[in-house]
Each structure stands twice: as structure tokens, then as C-alpha cells.
Amino acid sequence: MNTYFTDTGYLLLRHLRTTMRIPIWIAVTLIQPVIWLTIYGQLFRRVVEIPGFGADSYIQFLTPGVVIMTALFGSAWSGMGIIEDLSEGVMDRMLATPVNRAAIISARVLHAALTVTVQSVIILLFGMLLGARVAGGIPGFLAILLLGSTLGAGMSALSNGLALVTRREETLIAVVNFFGLPLTFLSTAFMAADLMPGWIRTLARANPVNWAVIASRDAMLGRNWGGIAGSAAMLAGFVLAAVWVSTQAFKAYRRSS
Amino acid sequence: MEAAIFCENLEKTYRSGTKGAKGIKGIKALAGVSFSVRPGEIFGLLGPNGAGKSTTVRILATLTRPDGGTASVAGCDVMEDPVGVRLRIGFVAQASGVDKWGTGRENLTLQAHLMRVPPAEVPARVKSLLDRVNLTEAADRVVKTYSGGMKRRLDLAMGLVNEPSVLFLDEPTTGLDPETRAALWQDLKRLRQERNLAVLLTTHYLEEADQLCDRLAIVDHGKVVVEGTPAELKARISGDTVALDLGDAGDAARMAALIAPLPGVLQATAEETRVTARVQQGATAMPALITAVERAGVTVRSSTMSRPSLDDVYLYHTGRRFHGEGGSQVRDHAAGQLPDPLAEPKSADKPAGKKGAEARQ
Numbered sequence: 001m002n003t004y005f006t007d008t009g010y011l012l013l014r015h016l017r018t019t020m021r022i023p024i025w026i027a028v029t030l031i032q033p034v035i036w037l038t039i040y041g042q043l044f045r046r047v048v049e050i051p052g053f054g055a056d057s058y059i060q061f062l063t064p065g066v067v068i069m070t071a072l073f074g075s076a077w078s079g080m081g082i083i084e085d086l087s088e089g090v091m092d093r094m095l096a097t098p099v100n101r102a103a104i105i106s107a108r109v110l111h112a113a114l115t116v117t118v119q120s121v122i123i124l125l126f127g128m129l130l131g132a133r134v135a136g137g138i139p140g141f142l143a144i145l146l147l148g149s150t151l152g153a154g155m156s157a158l159s160n161g162l163a164l165v166t167r168r169e170e171t172l173i174a175v176v177n178f179f180g181l182p183l184t185f186l187s188t189a190f191m192a193a194d195l196m197p198g199w200i201r202t203l204a205r206a207n208p209v210n211w212a213v214i215a216s217r218d219a220m221l222g223r224n225w226g227g228i229a230g231s232a233a234m235l236a237g238f239v240l241a242a243v244w245v246s247t248q249a250f251k252a253y254r255r256s257s
Numbered sequence: 258m259e260a261a262i263f264c265e266n267l268e269k270t271y272r273s274g275t276k277g278a279k280g281i282k283g284i285k286a287l288a289g290v291s292f293s294v295r296p297g298e299i300f301g302l303l304g305p306n307g308a309g310k311s312t313t314v315r316i317l318a319t320l321t322r323p324d325g326g327t328a329s330v331a332g333c334d335v336m337e338d339p340v341g342v343r344l345r346i347g348f349v350a351q352a353s354g355v356d357k358w359g360t361g362r363e364n365l366t367l368q369a370h371l372m373r374v375p376p377a378e379v380p381a382r383v384k385s386l387l388d389r390v391n392l393t394e395a396a397d398r399v400v401k402t403y404s405g406g407m408k409r410r411l412d413l414a415m416g417l418v419n420e421p422s423v424l425f426l427d428e429p430t431t432g433l434d435p436e437t438r439a440a441l442w443q444d445l446k447r448l449r450q451e452r453n454l455a456v457l458l459t460t461h462y463l464e465e466a467d468q469l470c471d472r473l474a475i476v477d478h479g480k481v482v483v484e485g486t487p488a489e490l491k492a493r494i495s496g497d498t499v500a501l502d503l504g505d506a507g508d509a510a511r512m513a514a515l516i517a518p519l520p521g522v523l524q525a526t527a528e529e530t531r532v533t534a535r536v537q538q539g540a541t542a543m544p545a546l547i548t549a550v551e552r553a554g555v556t557v558r559s560s561t562m563s564r565p566s567l568d569d570v571y572l573y574h575t576g577r578r579f580h581g582e583g584g585s586q587v588r589d590h591a592a593g594q595l596p597d598p599l600a601e602p603k604s605a606d607k608p609a610g611k612k613g614a615e616a617r618q
Contacts, residue, residue, distance in 0.1 A: 010370045018358040021399065089352030093415070096318045096348035097371040098340045256272070257321055 007100040011107030012114075015081070019115060029074075033123035036066045037130055044190065053192045063127030064144055064216035065189030067120045071148040071155075072183060072209055074119055075112040076176045078156035079163030082108060086167055095254065105160055105246050109239075112156030113149040120148040136222030143219035143228055150235040151212040154242040161246030164253040183209045188217070208238045259332055261423050261455030262294040262317060268325035269312050269479075286312040288479035289326065294472075296422065297453040299445060301466040301473035305577060309479040310459040311351070314425050317457065318348045331422045344373060347416030347424040351431065353408055354415075357401040361392050361411050364400060365418060372419035386414040390444075406437035413444065424448075426458040430465060442469050463567045463579055475574050482574045490570045496523050497539030498569050499546055501532045502558045512550050519549060528578060535569065 019025055041059045048058045055061040085091045094104065124134070124141060134140050163172055184190075186203050187210035193201055204210040215231035218224040269287040287309045294300040302310045315321045317330050319339040327334070333341030355364050365383040374382055387396045390410040400408065409429065416424055426445075430438040446469070448454045460466050466473050467487045474484040483490060503509050506529055513527035516534050521542050525534040532550075536542035539562040547557050571579040 007371065010367055014356060014359060014363070014367055017363065018356070021358050087352075088357070089350045089354035090356055091354075092315075092320055092350050092352070093348060093354030093368075094371065095320055096343060096346065097368070098343045098373060099371040255322075257315075 003098075003100040004103050004106070007103035008106045008110065011099075011103055012110050015107060015111035016114070018081075019111070029119050030122060033066060033070060033119070033126050036069070037062065037123070037127055040066070040190065041130060047191070050195060052194050054194060055192065057131065057133070059127060059130050060132040060220060061192075061217065062190070063124065063130075063132040064220045065187075065213055066127070067123050067144055067148050068151060068187075068209060068212045068216055069184050069189055070119050070123060071116040071152040071212070073176075073180055074116055075152035075156040076159050076180055077172075078108055078112045079159035079161075079172050080169060082160050082163045083167060083169050083172065086164075101250065101254075102247065105157065105243070105250055108160050109153050109156045109243065109246075113153040116152030117145050117149045120145050132220070134220055134222075136219045140219040140222050143232075144216045147212045147216050147219070147228075147232060147235065150232065150239060151208060154208060154235065154239040157239065157242035157246040161242070161249035164246070164249040167253075183207060186210065187213045189213050208235060211235055211238075259296075260293040260329075261296045261298070262292075262300070262328075262330050262457055264293070264313070264317065264326065264328035265291045266326035267291070267313065267316055267323045267328060269309075269316065269321070269323050286479055287316075287323070287326075290476065290479065290481055291326075292474050292481055292484055294423075294455050294457055296455050297449055298471045299449055299456040299458065299469055301470035302457065302459045302476055303463070303466055303473055303571065303579070304459075304476035305575065305579075308476045310476055311427060312479075313476070314427050314457065314459060317342075318346060318425050319343055320348075344419065345422050347419065347421040349412045349416040349424070349426045349429060351427040353412045355400050355408060355411055358399060360397050360399055361387060361403070361407075361414075362396040364411065365414060368415045369418045374419060382418065386418060389417075390414045405432055406434065409433055409437065409441070413441065417448070420452070421454070422452075423455045423457070426456060428459055428461055431461055438465070445469065463571065467567045475571060477575045483570070487567055491565045491567065494535065494565050494570055494573050496535050496537045496565070497542075498563050498565060499534045499536055499539055499543050500561045500563075501534075501546065501550060502530055502560070503532060503550070503555055504530050504558045505555075506530050508555045512553065512555055515553060516546055516549060519545070521545070524573065526572065526576075533572070535565075535573070539563075 037059070041062055044062070045058050047053060048055050048061065082091070085094075124144060128134065136143065159172065159176070162175060166172065186200055186207050188196070188204065189209070193204070193214075196204065211231045211234050215228045218228050267287050267290040269285075271284045271286055290309060290313050292300070302313060304310050312321070316323045317328055317335060319335050319342050322336065327336075329335065330342045331345035333345065335342055356367075359367070362383055365386055366379055369379045369382055370376065387393045390413060392407060392410060392414070395403065395407060400411065403411065413429070416426070430441055433441070442465070445456055449456060458470070470487060472484065472486050473490070474481045476482070485493070501512070503512060506527070509527040509530050509532050513525045513532045513534075516522055516532060517525040521537045523535045523537065525532060534542070534546060536546075543560060543562055547560060550557055568579050571577070
């Protein structure tokens with residue numbers, strides 16, 4: 001257990017360093033929210049006028065949605081790093097050391113959560129610049145960061161699990177592309193729940209992305225704190241399940257290699 | 258003295274689809290590999306691609322579990338006490354395994370932590386290793402900017418960070434220029450002496466095996482076919498080698514069959530347009546062989562004679578020439594299709610060598 005925490009720390013440091021050294025990543029992180037918020041914000045600005053939409057400002061409605069969407073996509077690619085480690089022999093070298101096995105996955109999941117947090121701060125600040133008001137104040141702001149990073153942690157665990165099973169970048173890219181957008185659109189990220197077709201509303205209820213979107217929006221508006229806590233608990237359950245899946249995938253990888 | 262590496266009857270079968278390219282249905286990678294390495298010894302594993310060298314190393318480095326047999330490394334059983342093994346070994350894989358986005362110093366520091374070097378000692382240990390492999394100047398550059406030789410030197414340093422008693426090197430000098438290779442050999446020899454380090458290396462270079470290894474084993478079809486010091490192995494295949502170039506592959510195959518039963522000839526093989534014969538006395542056999550071939554109506558274009566080399570040892574035990582760097586496939590196949598008459602002298606001759614190998618184990 002002792003080695004679990006120290007090893008997670010050592011490996012997390014490595015992942016953070018890598019992120020900082022790939023400038024394209026920083027650029028994408030800064031540019032993407034700008035694109036999402038300006039384009040979607042302008043494009044759908046008038047949907048709030050639809051009777052029953054239930055929001056006054058679309059940018060205020062949209063910002064938490066974009067935070068969660070970025071959290072989803074940012075962390076869904078997390079498995080690419082582990083595939084690189086497999087193909088370059090880094091994983092073999094690590095597995096030939098006494099490194100705590102669980103720390104290998106944990107460090108990647110934690111890295112995804114931290115990355116999402118930084119991205120979320122940037123998006124939220126930019127959203128505020130465009131006129132989105134964080135009515136929930138600092139607690140609301142922090143709650144959104146927590147919800148985004150929790151979803152990110154779970155998605156990253158699933159992505160790493162999938163990477164360890166398929167061991168191919170192409171497969172991971174295909175799966176992320178296949179599930180990423182449906183998961184986003186089967187949520188209230190862009191559209192109010194009341195205006196969704198019934199079947200989408202039903203599907204959305206089982207979608208962790210939607211739990212995070214609804215709770216983030218509540219946090220943005222500073223309402224329904226009990227509901228936010230409930231969603232956070234469900235997301236924590238999702239993370240636990242996802243980590244269990246990736247741990248099993250890692251065990252299967254080590255058995256078969 | 259306790260063996261640094263001991264393995265007996267290691268077996269491993271890769272199940273279908275689980276190992277990418279290697280995972281063709283139930284591939285038997287190891288069919289009972291046995292050998293041992295003493296402390297302070299450099300031991301080489303030689304063999305064609307897919308012979309089971311890498312699988313053996315992976316089992317000994319606890320990266321994969323054997324299906325059968327036993328193995329211990331540095332006194333720890335690989336199945337019972339893998340952590341004990343990991344603490345005492347250095348592992349340098351063919352695919353280097355350094356983090357290209359980290360600097361040399363960062364890579365070594367992380368490796369030192371994971372290898373449980375006491376944290377207070379890590380900076381000094383890293384510094385002295387960087388010095389030793391001559392990377393002090395490049396220590397704070399990202400590995401992505403390193404040359405092939407620098408990367409390999411870093412790999413070696415990574416494998417030494419815990420002051421291991423056993424070092425595994427999977428094709429350590431592949432792709433290195435001759436100077437860097439020679440320097441690495443020097444390093445290994447020095448380490449063996451200074452620290453009584455046992456080294457298990459696989460290599461694609463016979464020259465390397467010959468010059469660097471105290472002992473070596475030739476692995477073929479998942480088994481050790483022969484084991485010994487390079488000198489022993491060369492001495493065990495008695496006689497000289499006479500090679501005749503006939504300029505035609507068909508002629509070469511026919512003449513190999515013709516030559517094989519002649520007195521004084523121990524073995525004859527055709528390889529492309531050449532016939533290679535192992536003979537008791539090169540000086541007297543050469544004219545006799547040339548006469549025999551010319552009498553059969555085939556012209557000898559050129560002839561050479563040599564003392565046995567490790568290449569001859571390899572040919573003798575696997576029936577194939579050794580070719581470096583994985584480009585061997587095509588020619589291996591050609592050699593695998595030796596005409597039948599050749600099989601006889603070879604198999605009649607082989608048991609002696611085989612028995613020798615078994616007796617040693």
C-alpha cells in the first residue's frame with residue numbers, strides 16, 4: 001500500500017511532465033474551448049427563446065456542457081499513452097521493476113483528472129468572458145471542476161482498459177469516435193431535457209456524461225445542491241466500476257504477454 | 258556457488274490471438290529450455306528469429322509466466338518470488354523502453370525510485386551512472402533528441418540503477434555503430450569483473466557472441482541444442498571447412514550429395530551456389546574434393562578453406578547459416594529445403610554433439 005502512493009506519485013510526475021513538453025497539447029487545450037463556446041454559443045444562441053427551454057442565457061447553459069464534453073474527449077484519449085508505452089517497451093521495462101501494478105493505472109487516471117481540471121478552469125473562465133455568469137459562485141465553480149475531473153477519471157480508466165485489451169491505436173480511435181459524440185448528444189449538453197424526445201431522455205438518464213452535465217449546470221446556477229451531491233456520488237461509483245474494468249484488463253494483459 | 262540464473266525445462270505456449278503477431282494459434286515458443294549461468298559470467302543465447310530467445314528472457318525477467326519448468330534468478334524463484342527477482346535484476350529490452358519525453362536524468366531517477374533505491378541516494382546514484390555511460394552533458398536533454406548510441410547507453414544505465422546481480426540484455430548492440438558496440442562490450446566486461454555481474458544476452462552478431470560471451474547456448478525450435486564456451490563449441494566440431502563456389506544452386510545441391518560420402522568428409526551442405534564441407538584435413542581434402550566435383554562435370558569457380566568458426570558451429574547444430582538482423586527469413590527457408598541426401602550424413606553425425614550437450618546439462 002505504501003508503494004502504491006509513492007509509485008503513483010512518481011508516475012504521475014512523469015505523465016505531467018510529458019504533457020507539459022508536448023506544446024501542441026497546450027495549444028489544443030486553449031483553442032478548443034474557444035471554438036466550442038464561440039461557435040456553438042453563436043449558432044444556438046436563440047434556442048433559449050423556444051418555449052420550455054427554461055434558461056435565460058444560452059452561453060450560461062452551454063458553458064457547463066462544454067466543460068463536460070471536453071472532459072469526456074480529453075480523457076477518452078488517455079489510453080493512447082499506454083499504447084505508446086506498450087509499443088516502445090516502456091511497459092515491459094516498468095513491469096520488470098517491482099513497481100506497484102495498480103499505481104500504473106492510477107497514475108494515468110489521476111493525470112487525466114488533473115488535465116481535465118486545468119482544461120475546465122480555462123473553459124469556465126472563457127465562458128465567463130463571453131458572459132456566462134457563475135451564479136453558484138466559488139462553490140459552484142469548484143463543484144464543476146470536481147464533476148468534470150470525476151467523469152474524466154472514469155473515462156480515462158475505461159480508455160486505458162480498452163487500450164490494454166486491443167493494444168492498437170486504430171481501435172481506440174474508432175471506439176472513441178464511435179461513442180464520443182453519441183454520449184455527448186444523448187445528454188443535455190446542448191439541449192434542455194424538456195425539449196428532448198422521450199427516448200433520448202430515457203437513454204440520457206443512464207449516461208454518466210449527462211449526470212455530470214446536469215449537476216454542473218446546477219452548480220453553475222447555484223441550485224439543487226442535494227442533486228449535485230447525488231450525481232457526484234453516482235459518478236464516483238462510475239469511476240470505481242471503470243477502474244475495476246481497467247484493472248481486470250491490465251491483469252489480462254500481464255497474463256497474456 | 259549458487260547459480261545466478263538457473264532454468265530447467267522451461268515451456269511456454271502462446272495461445273491464439275493473445276500476442277499480436279506472435280499469437281498464431283498455440284505457438285509453442287519454448288519446448289524445454291534448460292541452462293544455468295554463474296555469477297560473473299557473460300552468457301549468450303543465439304538462435305534464429307522465433308527460436309525462443311526473447312521468450313526465455315521474458316520468463317526470467319518475470320514478464321511472462323512459463324507453462325512448465327522451473328527457473329530461479331539471483332536465488333529467487335521466478336514464480337514464487339517475482340518481486341525478489343525484479344529487485345535484483347536489470348532488464349534492457351530490444352525496444353529500449355526509455356521515456357522519450359523525459360530527460361536522461363529524469364528517466365534514471367524514475368527507474369531508481371521504482372527499483373527501490375533509497376530516495377536519499379538517488380541523485381548521487383543517477384549522477385555517477387550518467388558519468389559512467391558518458392551522458393553527463395546530455396543528462397538534461399529530452400531523450401527524443403538522443404542518437405541511437407546515446408539511447409542505448411542510457412538503456413544500459415537504466416538496467417544498472419539498482420546495482421543488479423543479474424543483467425538481461427536483449428540484442429543490446431543491434432543498430433549500433435562498431436565503435437559504440439566495442440565501447441559497450443568493454444563496459445560489460447568491466448562490470449562483470451568489478452561487480453561479479455552475471456549477464457544474459459541475446460544477440461544477432463556471432464562476432465559478439467564469440468568475443469564477449471564466456472559461454473553460450475544455441476537455441477532452436479524452443480530448445481537449447483548446444484551449450485559451451487565459444488572455444489569448446491568450435492573445438493567440438495572437428496576439422497576444417499572447405500567451401501567451393503560452383504556458380505549454380507542446382508549443381509551445389511547435387512555436388513553436396515556427391516561429396517558427403519567421400520572419405521574424410523564429415524558433413525556437406527549446399528547453400529545457394531556454394532558447397533560447404535566440413536573435413537578432417539583441409540589441406541588434403543581440398544584437392545580431392547575439387548577433383549571429384551570436376552570429374553562430375555561441374556566447374557569450381559573458387560575455393561576457400563577455414564578453421565571452424567562460430568558460424569560453422571551454428572550451421573552444424575541448426576542446419577542453417579546464421580544471418581544477422583532478422584534479414585534471415587528468406588535464406589533460412591532456402592536452407593530448410595536441403596535435398597534429402599544431405600540429411601543422412603548430418604543426422605548420422607549429429608548425435609555426438611547432441612549427447613555432449615545433454616551430458617553437460
